[in-house]
Amino acid sequence: MQFPYGLSDFGKLIRGGYWYLDRTDRLAILEAMGDQLIFLRPRRFGKSLLLSMLEHYYDLNRADRFDALFGSLAVGRNPTPLRNQYFVLKWDFSLIPAYGEIADIEAALHRYLNGCLTQFVADYQDHWTREIQLHPGDALASFQSVLGAVHATPHRLYLLIDEYDNFANEVMMADRPGSQDRYQTLLQGEGLFKSVFKAVKAGAGGLGVDRVFITGVSPIVLSDMTSGYNVGEDIYLLPQFNDLCGFTESEVSAVLRQLAGEGGDWSADDALATMRTFYNGYRFSEDATESLYNPTLSLYFLKALAHQGRYPRRMLDENLAMDRNKLIYIAQLSGGEELLVEALSGEDQVLVPELVQRFGVADVLAAVKDEPFMASLLYFFGILTLAGLTSFDECRLRIPNLVARGLYVERLRERWLPLTESARELPEATRALGQRGDLVPLAELIEQRYFRVLSNRDYRWTNELLVKFAFLTLLFDDRLYMAVSELETGRGYVDLALIVRPDKRRFQVLDLLLEFKYLSLKELNLTGEQVRERSREALAELAPVAKKLDEAEAQARAYGAALKERYGFAELHAFAVVALGLERVVWRTLKVG
Numbered sequence: 001m002q003f004p005y006g007l008s009d010f011g012k013l014i015r016g017g018y019w020y021l022d023r024t025d026r027l028a029i030l031e032a033m034g035d036q037l038i039f040l041r042p043r044r045f046g047k048s049l050l051l052s053m054l055e056h057y058y059d060l061n062r063a064d065r066f067d068a069l070f071g072s073l074a075v076g077r078n079p080t081p082l083r084n085q086y087f088v089l090k091w092d093f094s095l096i097p098a099y100g101e102i103a104d105i106e107a108a109l110h111r112y113l114n115g116c117l118t119q120f121v122a123d124y125q126d127h128w129t130r131e132i133q134l135h136p137g138d139a140l141a142s143f144q145s146v147l148g149a150v151h152a153t154p155h156r157l158y159l160l161i162d163e164y165d166n167f168a169n170e171v172m173m174a175d176r177p178g179s180q181d182r183y184q185t186l187l188q189g190e191g192l193f194k195s196v197f198k199a200v201k202a203g204a205g206g207l208g209v210d211r212v213f214i215t216g217v218s219p220i221v222l223s224d225m226t227s228g229y230n231v232g233e234d235i236y237l238l239p240q241f242n243d244l245c246g247f248t249e250s251e252v253s254a255v256l257r258q259l260a261g262e263g264g265d266w267s268a269d270d271a272l273a274t275m276r277t278f279y280n281g282y283r284f285s286e287d288a289t290e291s292l293y294n295p296t297l298s299l300y301f302l303k304a305l306a307h308q309g310r311y312p313r314r315m316l317d318e319n320l321a322m323d324r325n326k327l328i329y330i331a332q333l334s335g336g337e338e339l340l341v342e343a344l345s346g347e348d349q350v351l352v353p354e355l356v357q358r359f360g361v362a363d364v365l366a367a368v369k370d371e372p373f374m375a376s377l378l379y380f381f382g383i384l385t386l387a388g389l390t391s392f393d394e395c396r397l398r399i400p401n402l403v404a405r406g407l408y409v410e411r412l413r414e415r416w417l418p419l420t421e422s423a424r425e426l427p428e429a430t431r432a433l434g435q436r437g438d439l440v441p442l443a444e445l446i447e448q449r450y451f452r453v454l455s456n457r458d459y460r461w462t463n464e465l466l467v468k469f470a471f472l473t474l475l476f477d478d479r480l481y482m483a484v485s486e487l488e489t490g491r492g493y494v495d496l497a498l499i500v501r502p503d504k505r506r507f508q509v510l511d512l513l514l515e516f517k518y519l520s521l522k523e524l525n526l527t528g529e530q531v532r533e534r535s536r537e538a539l540a541e542l543a544p545v546a547k548k549l550d551e552a553e554a555q556a557r558a559y560g561a562a563l564k565e566r567y568g569f570a571e572l573h574a575f576a577v578v579a580l581g582l583e584r585v586v587w588r589t590l591k592v593g
Contacts (some may be wrong), residue, residue: 001259001306005299008048010056014069019302021251021295023050024075026244027057031080033235036204036212039244040219040236041284042382044296044317046245047215051090051160054213058086058158061123086158086210087127087150089120094163098170102185106192113139113196117146127153140199147208156210159200165216167193168224193221197229204231218380224360234357239287246282246292255302264309270502271311275301277482278315281400283386294382297403311503315478316403326381327411330374337415337457339374343384343399344408344472345465346493350375350397351390383407402482409476416453416473430475434498435508437573443585446470451582463518467579468495471514480504494559499567513563513574513592515556517548521581531583540586545578549588552576560592 004018013020030037041047056062056069063084070076075083096112097105114134121132130152135141150157167186186193203209214232222232235241253272260268275298282292297317304312330336342349356376375397378384383404387396399405417426429441450470476483481498498512521528523544531539539545553576560572571593579585 001255001262001302003299003303003306004049005296005303008052010049010052011062011069013049019255020073021247022073023244024053024057024070024073026241027054027075028078028080029240030213030235031082034233035210036214036232038214038216038219038222038232038234038236039241040216040234040380041245042380043217044294045382046295048092048162050245051162051213051215054158055088055090055160057083058211059088060084060086060155085155087120087124087153087155088158088160089116089146090160090162091116092162094166096167098167102182105182105186109192109196110137110139114142117142121146121149127155129153140195143199143203147203150208157203157208158211158213159203159209161200161212161214163216164214165218165221168220169217194225197225201229201231218377219357220360223358237285237355239285239289242283242285242288243290243292246295247298248290248292249276249280252293252298256305259302259305262306264305266305266310266503271301271305274311274482274502277484278402278478281385281398281404282382286386286389286395288386291385291400294401294403311501313479316406324407324411326378326383327407330378331411331415333374335371336374337412339371339378340408340412341469343378343397344405344412345469350384351394352376352397353394355379355395402478402484405483406476406478409473412469413473413476416457417450426474430477433475433512434477434480434510437510437512437589439575439577439587439589442471442474443587446474447584450474455582463520463579464516466582467516467518467577467585471516471577472496475512480507480509492555492559494563497559497563499563500569505569510573511563511567511569511571513556513560513572515552515559515574515576517552517576517578519544519548519578519580521583524580526580528581528583531580536584536586539580539584540588545580545586548578549576549586552578553588553590556590557592560590564592 002016002018004013004016004020007013007018039047039050056065057075062069066079066084067076070079070083091113097108099105100108114136117139118134121128121134128149130149132149133142133145135145147157185191200209200212204212212232219234222229249272252275253268256268256271256275260266260271275293279293279297279301280291282294283290284292297315300317301312301315304310327340331340339350350371352372352375354372356373359373359376375384379386379397383399384397385400387398390396399408425441425445429445432438432441454466454470472483475481475496475498478501480501481504482501484494484497484499494513495516496512496514498514500509500511521531524531524542540549556574556576560574564572571591574590574592575587576590577585577587
């Protein structure tokens with residue numbers, strides 16, 4: 001099987017015999033939804049391929065290739081009356097540079113749009129009955145001339161706009177002086193970007209533009225454009241389009257079983273469980289009944305299986321590494337780091353009355369950022385996702401999967417324990433635990449450095465949660481593990497489980513489970529100095545400590561048995577861990593097997 005990883009050209013995909021997940025059955029529904037549609041999804045979620053499919057389906061120049069392109073797909077068996085009826089013009093705003101002076105950006109925009117229009121005129125040259133004037137320095141005048149020629153034919157224009165908000169995203173994430181001023185100049189008032197969308201709106205008023213389909217990541221530009229383009233219909237939260245981009249579990253499972261039939265030293269069931277943990281979990285509608293797999297990450301994984309016969313070494317495709325910048329941006333806002341902690345502390349912890357759907361760049365860069373605002377931004381970026389509604393009609397938001405969780409952990413670890421302070425100690429400590437079950441080096445690192453940092457954070461920690469975060473952020477390593485916090489076992493929630501990836505079991509790596517408890521110095525009736533002076537063995541024998549260790553051990557054994565049954569490993573190394581204030585850590589080691 002050939003997987004179209006990184007391929008967004010529908011024609012090349014079909015001609016090359018690549019695997020394609022058919023969504024053409026939605027074309028009739030899309031047509032019925034309206035003439036000007038806006039569809040938002042996170043980066044690398046298949047939006048460009050969707051636009052390419054629309055382009056090939058509606059393009060009147062490709063009518064003679066309809067059977068070759070769509071004959072084997074759902075719409076080929078039941079085409080809509082609009083197939084191959086349009087001139088198709090496509091703009092990709094990610095190709096327009098978002099830096100430089102205003103004059104430079106405007107000139108680049110004119111050049112890009114004129115280039116698209118020049119190619120458009122050439123592609124449909126046999127249809128023109130009216131002369132078209134292209135103006136090198138004025139793409140809007142060129143567009144008006146093209147629309148006049150379109151209007152003189154029996155056909156109309158279908159305009160596709162990809163990454164319409166790319167410039168806004170670049171402005172938000174970039175730390176360049178004057179970025180916000182340049183953005184406002186281009187998109188507000190009578191700015192050029194706003195004028196482009198005003199021209200599209202005017203063209204749809206009987207001047208040749210019949211349909212428009214716009215994709216992007218967030219609704220930021222829609223807010224800033226206001227009257228520039230206020231005729232688009234938002235379809236990105238509707239349940240019938242939840243899986244317009246993205247794969248369902250049944251679809252992923254079917255592909256894995258077909259691949260497994262072609263041979264390979266891996267199990268389809270294990271591969272599905274791994275993909276579910278790392279890539280599943282996205283929901284884009286409050287009423288969606290099924291979660292989705294990230295399509296780019298799934299294709300990255302499937303291509304590795306097909307070509308190399310094994311899982312990819314790293315579960316995060318580095319093409320998605322830019323999502324780190326989104327978390328860096330949120331973390332530095334007032335209350336942003338607290339939101340990341342809240343999201344990471346357990347499932348469905350982030351609650352907002354509703355998603356904030358209209359906000360401009362000025363709001364993002366300058367306004368007060370409350371939690372609904374920041375959480376909504378993370379939703380559109382794909383780093384939080386919908387998880388249903390509460391009994392009070394609030395939106396539950398959660399981190400969708402382990403890849404996204406890894407981005408959170410990485411960001412918080414960088415803020416709390418700079419690599420310069422732990423470049424040598426942390427790898428040695430995690431190796432000691434992961435290979436030999438030796439918790440001492442990691443405990444000493446946490447006691448001597450990490451507790452000091454975390455205790456100064458302005459959070460409403462439960463102290464047990466603080467201990468869990470110390471271990472979670474230091475031990476998270478998707479290269480070897482499926483590291484899961486608050487994993488449901490049927491008997492409760494495991495504090496932290498580090499389950500070896502199925503493809504890594506040939507290495508000397510231990511499955512780990514940690515259960516955490518906390519005792520304050522007041523409960524111990526000891527000072528911090530007294531706790532620091534005593535040995536771990538002596539501290540573990542104190543009655544309050546022994547009691548907490550017994551509680552943690554009982555939970556660890558119960559959860560460990562459930563995990564062993566679920567994952568089928570031979571032996572689990574478990575730890576009952578008790579933190580004594582923010583001074584020391586004591587534990588018992590036990591094996592479940």
